[in-house]
Amino acid sequence: AQKVTQAQTEISVVEKEDVTLDCVYETRDTTYYLFWYKQPPSGELVFLIRRNSFDEQNEISGRYSWNFQKSTSSFNFTITASQVVDSAVYFCALSRPTGTASKLTFGTGTRLQVTL
Amino acid sequence: DSGVTQTPKHLITATGQRVTLRCSPRSGDLSVYWYQQSLDQGLQFLIQYYNGEERAKGNILERFSAQQFPDLHSELNLSSLELGDSALYFCASSEATAGANVLTFGAGSRLTVL
Numbered sequence: 455a456q457k458v459t460q461a462q463t464e465i466s467v468v469e470k471e472d473v474t475l476d477c478v479y480e481t482r483d484t485t486y487y488l489f490w491y492k493q494p495p496s497g498e499l500v501f502l503i504r505r506n507s508f509d510e511q512n513e514i515s516g517r518y519s520w521n522f523q524k525s526t527s528s529f530n531f532t533i534t535a536s537q538v539v540d541s542a543v544y545f546c547a548l549s550r551p552t553g554t555a556s557k558l559t560f561g562t563g564t565r566l567q568v569t570l
Numbered sequence: 571d572s573g574v575t576q577t578p579k580h581l582i583t584a585t586g587q588r589v590t591l592r593c594s595p596r597s598g599d600l601s602v603y604w605y606q607q608s609l610d611q612g613l614q615f616l617i618q619y620y621n622g623e624e625r626a627k628g629n630i631l632e633r634f635s636a637q638q639f640p641d642l643h644s645e646l647n648l649s650s651l652e653l654g655d656s657a658l659y660f661c662a663s664s665e666a667t668a669g670a671n672v673l674t675f676g677a678g679s680r681l682t683v684l
Contacts, residue, residue, distance in 0.1 A: 487669050498572065499660060499675035506670065545613065549669040557603065557626050558673060560613040 456481045458548050460561035467536050467568055475531045475564045477546030483507075488522065488529045489547040489558065499545070505529065536568045573597060574676035576661050582682045588649040591679045593661030595642055601625070601664045602644040603673060604636055608657040619644055620667045651683045 457480040467473045479488065490502040503513065505522050513520045517534045533540055543565045547558040573596035583589055595602050604616040606629075615628035619638035630636075633651075638644040648655060658678045664671035 489672070491675075496677075497658065497680075498677045499662075500572075501672050501674065504670070504672055557615040557618060557628060558613075559615070562612045 456483075456486075456548050456550065456559045458546050458559055458561035460544075460546055460564050462564045463562070464565040464567065467566070469537055469568055469570050470535050471568075472532060472534050473536050473566065473568075475533075475544050475546075475566065477529045477531065477561060479527050479529065479546070479548045481527075481548060481550075483550055487549045489549070490520070490529075490531050491545045491547060491560075492542045493545065493563070494542040502531075502544075533566075536566075538568050538570060541566060541568045572674050572676060574661060574663050574674050576659075576676035576679050578679055579677065580680050580682075582684065583651060584684055585651055585653060587651050587683075588647065589651065589681065591646040591648070591659050591661075591681075593644045593646070593663075593676060595644070595661075595663030596674050599663035599665050599674070600642065601667050601671070602638055602642070603662040603664070604630075604644070604646050605660040605662065605675075606657045607660060607678070608654075611657075613660075616646070618667070625667055648681070651681075653683050656681055656683045 459478045486507045488505045492500045519532045521530045543563045545563045546561045575594040600621045603618045616630040618626040636646045660678045662673040662675045
């Protein structure tokens with residue numbers, strides 16, 4: 455069975471601080487995909503990044519960066535110089551590569567509160 | 571705007587009633603997924619359709635059913651509603667069915683059962 459653990463329930467930081475959101479996953483598949491989604495206070499789920507299990511390169515997109523380490527089954531997300539607009543719930547998710555069906559297994563989410 | 575349209579945005583109803591949630595996928599997407607988000611269960615996958623056919627089933631109760639129509643829109647029917655069914659119901663769509671597909675989510679339908 456697949457499982458995603460986001461141990462940090464809530465994190466509070468002051469604007470301009472760096473913050474890392476942890477994600478640990480469990481799967482028996484050798485090929486799989488990892489995702490991060492953001493859920494701002496307005497409620498919608500917004501896609502941030504997808505990473506396949508064969509690509510362990512870290513990725514940077516503006517103030518966002520992701521560290522994928524297969525050896526520790528982790529896919530952590532770092533926000534550099536956080537801003538108030540980053541306040542949201544962030545979900546890590548895992549999917550299988552099956553061709554006939556795909557569904558995301560989500561973690562429980564980490565609520566990030568960025569204050570001035 | 572994600573391109574996935576869900577109606578209604580909010581719905582308040584009583585226990586024992588039946589409701590229908592509607593979803594129009596993003597243009598070009600053939601797969602539709604339904605998820606339930608509640609405080610105690612988190613984000614739970616309910617069911618997936620691809621081009622009108624059911625492709626995967628998750629933690630969907632027998633009181634719930636869904637279908638995808640020829641025009642690719644989907645409906646989620648919830649019957650004999652209980653207080654515990656109060657949740658945010660998301661529809662998502664993707665081009666195909668593979669695990670690599672990025673799911674685009676709608677804004678959700680918030681159901682309150684009183």
